[in-house]
Amino acid sequence: MARQKAQPSAPGPDPAPVSLWERLERPAPAPRTTLTPQKIAAAGIRIADTEGIDAVTMRRLATELGVAPMAAYRYVSGKSDLLDLMTDAVYADLKPADDIDNWRDVLRTGALRNREIVLRHPWLIQISSPQVLRALTPNRIAAAERALSSLDGLGLDIDAMMAVVGTVNCYVHGAVSAECAHYLLMQEEGWTTNDDLRTAFAPQMRYLMDTGRYPTYHRYLHDGIHKDDPLWRFETGLDSVLDGIAARMGI
Amino acid sequence: MARQKAQPSAPGPDPAPVSLWERLERPAPAPRTTLTPQKIAAAGIRIADTEGIDAVTMRRLATELGVAPMAAYRYVSGKSDLLDLMTDAVYADLKPADDIDNWRDVLRTGALRNREIVLRHPWLIQISSPQVLRALTPNRIAAAERALSSLDGLGLDIDAMMAVVGTVNCYVHGAVSAECAHYLLMQEEGWTTNDDLRTAFAPQMRYLMDTGRYPTYHRYLHDGIHKDDPLWRFETGLDSVLDGIAARMGI
DNA sequence: ACGGCGGTGTGTACGTTGTATCCATTCGAT
DNA sequence: ATCGAATGGATACAACGTACACACCGCCGT
Structure with missing residues (x-):
C-alpha cells in the first residue's frame, strides 16, 4: 500500500512548537x-x-x-x-557551589568556573553569538538564577540585581573570549609558547613601536610582569568589577 | 589556428559558443x-x-x-x-577624543565610542575571534595607548595600568557582544520589536518558568523596567566597573 | 499468529560554498 | 611596435548542509 507521510500533527497551521529543551527532559519513550x-x-x-x-x-x-x-x-x-x-x-558542567551564599563568593566562583569551562571548550566563543543567545539553555538560566538569588534580600530592586549579574557576565565573557582567541590563534598557527607568538608578531610590532607613538604600550611590552599570566589578569579584573559593584550598589 | 577555444577536457559539444562578432561587441574594457x-x-x-x-x-x-x-x-x-x-x-573610525585627559573620562568615552562602532557593524562580533586578534591594527593599538597614557603618573605600575585597560575592554567587549547578539537574532528572524522576540520565545520560556526553578529570573522577566534599555544597562555596568577600578587601584 | 504502522537509519541527490588552475586581455616599459 | 607582467574571466572540483524517498524492525490490536 502507499506509504503515508509521517506527520504526527496533521491539521492546524502551527503545530505547537515543542522546544528542544522540553523534549530533552521528557523521559525517552523507549530505551533507544x-x-x-x-x-x-x-x-x-x-x-x-x-x-x-x-x-x-x-x-x-x-x-x-x-x-x-x-x-x-x-x-x-x-x-x-x-x-x-x-x-x-x-554548560551542564556549571554546577552550583551550594555551600556559599554570600553574593560576592557566588559570583566570583561562578565566574571562575565559567572561565574554566570555556577554556576547556574554546569553540564556545567561536559559535556565532545569536546562536548562543538563541540557546538560552536551562543550565545557563539556572546559573543566572543562582547568581540572582544570591543578591536577593539586599535591598536591590530587580533591575539592579540583573545589572549586577549582567555586568559580571559581560566581563567574564569578554575576558574569556580574549583568552580563548589568544589560545586558538596559537593553536591555529602551530605555536606552542607565547614566545612563538611574540617572535611571529615581532616584525610588525617592532615597526609599530619604533614609530614612537605608543610609548606606554611599549613600556608594557618591555616591563610587564604579568603578560603571560592570564589567571592573574582575570582575577584582578574580576575583583575590580566586584569591588565596583559593592561600591556602587552599596552592598 | 590563431585562437582556439579552451577545451581542457570533455570533448563533447561546445556548450557556449561565443562568436567572434559577439566577442567584438562585448562591453568596453573597463579602466584597469x-x-x-x-x-x-x-x-x-x-x-x-x-x-x-x-x-x-x-x-x-x-x-x-x-x-x-x-x-x-x-x-x-x-x-x-x-x-x-x-x-x-x-576600526579606522575609532577616533581619539583629544580634549579630555582624566583617566575615567578617557576610558568611559572610549568605551561608548567602541560600542557605537560595533553596533554599527554588528558582524564584527560574529567573525571568529582569532581573526580579530590577528588583525591588530595601528588604530587599535593607538586606542590602547590613549587609555594607558591617561593612567600614567597616578602611581600605578605598568601591569596595573594594563589590567585596568584590559578590564574595561573585557567588559565592553562582553556587553557589546551580548547587545549585538540580541540585535542580530532579531534581524535574523525578521522580528522588529522586542515584543516579537518575547512572543517567539514565549513557549519555551513559559515552559522553563513554569518549572518554578527560576523564581528570581521570573521576577525579572515580570517586573524588570530596564529590560529594553541597552544603553542604561551598558552605562550602569560600565560605571560599576570604573568605580571598582577607582576603589581597588586607589585612584 | 499476523499485518500494518510509526519510528529509525540509509542512500541518493541538489544547490551553495571556497578556491585551484588555466586562459584572455590589457597596460606600461622598452 | 612589442613583449612581459599584471589583471580579470571561465571552468572545475571537493566539501558542505540538507531535502526526499526508501528499507528495516519492533510494537500494537486484532
Whole structure:
C-alpha cells in the first residue's frame, strides 16, 4: 500500500512548537540505543574539542557516531540545533557551589568556573553569538538564577540585581573570549609558547613601536610582569568589577 | 589556428559558443584599476552591514564589485584576508577624543565610542575571534595607548595600568557582544520589536518558568523596567566597573 | 499468529560554498 | 611596435548542509 507521510500533527497551521529543551527532559519513550540527543551532543563536543569547531560537520559527526550522514537529523533539526545541544551539554558542567551564599563568593566562583569551562571548550566563543543567545539553555538560566538569588534580600530592586549579574557576565565573557582567541590563534598557527607568538608578531610590532607613538604600550611590552599570566589578569579584573559593584550598589 | 577555444577536457559539444562578432561587441574594457583592497573591503562591509555577514561570500562580493567570482583573489589570499581587511577598515573610525585627559573620562568615552562602532557593524562580533586578534591594527593599538597614557603618573605600575585597560575592554567587549547578539537574532528572524522576540520565545520560556526553578529570573522577566534599555544597562555596568577600578587601584 | 504502522537509519541527490588552475586581455616599459 | 607582467574571466572540483524517498524492525490490536 502507499506509504503515508509521517506527520504526527496533521491539521492546524502551527503545530505547537515543542522546544528542544522540553523534549530533552521528557523521559525517552523507549530505551533507544544507537542514537540519542545526548550521544549526538557528546560526539559533537568530542570532535570540537579535539579537532576544532570547523571539523564539526554533519558528515564528520555521522562517522563519529558510526551512522549515515543523515541519521542525526532525526534528533536535531539542523546544524544549528546541534550547536545548541552541544552548548547546553557543556554548560551542564556549571554546577552550583551550594555551600556559599554570600553574593560576592557566588559570583566570583561562578565566574571562575565559567572561565574554566570555556577554556576547556574554546569553540564556545567561536559559535556565532545569536546562536548562543538563541540557546538560552536551562543550565545557563539556572546559573543566572543562582547568581540572582544570591543578591536577593539586599535591598536591590530587580533591575539592579540583573545589572549586577549582567555586568559580571559581560566581563567574564569578554575576558574569556580574549583568552580563548589568544589560545586558538596559537593553536591555529602551530605555536606552542607565547614566545612563538611574540617572535611571529615581532616584525610588525617592532615597526609599530619604533614609530614612537605608543610609548606606554611599549613600556608594557618591555616591563610587564604579568603578560603571560592570564589567571592573574582575570582575577584582578574580576575583583575590580566586584569591588565596583559593592561600591556602587552599596552592598 | 590563431585562437582556439579552451577545451581542457570533455570533448563533447561546445556548450557556449561565443562568436567572434559577439566577442567584438562585448562591453568596453573597463579602466584597469577596477579593483583595489580598499574597494574590496568597502564592498564587503556594505554587504555585511545590509545583509549580514553570512551574505558575504566570494561570489556575492564579486557581483557587488561587478567582476567575476575569482577576481578578488588577486588582492586577498582568501576569505580570511577579506575579513581582516574589513575589520581593519572599520576600526579606522575609532577616533581619539583629544580634549579630555582624566583617566575615567578617557576610558568611559572610549568605551561608548567602541560600542557605537560595533553596533554599527554588528558582524564584527560574529567573525571568529582569532581573526580579530590577528588583525591588530595601528588604530587599535593607538586606542590602547590613549587609555594607558591617561593612567600614567597616578602611581600605578605598568601591569596595573594594563589590567585596568584590559578590564574595561573585557567588559565592553562582553556587553557589546551580548547587545549585538540580541540585535542580530532579531534581524535574523525578521522580528522588529522586542515584543516579537518575547512572543517567539514565549513557549519555551513559559515552559522553563513554569518549572518554578527560576523564581528570581521570573521576577525579572515580570517586573524588570530596564529590560529594553541597552544603553542604561551598558552605562550602569560600565560605571560599576570604573568605580571598582577607582576603589581597588586607589585612584 | 499476523499485518500494518510509526519510528529509525540509509542512500541518493541538489544547490551553495571556497578556491585551484588555466586562459584572455590589457597596460606600461622598452 | 612589442613583449612581459599584471589583471580579470571561465571552468572545475571537493566539501558542505540538507531535502526526499526508501528499507528495516519492533510494537500494537486484532
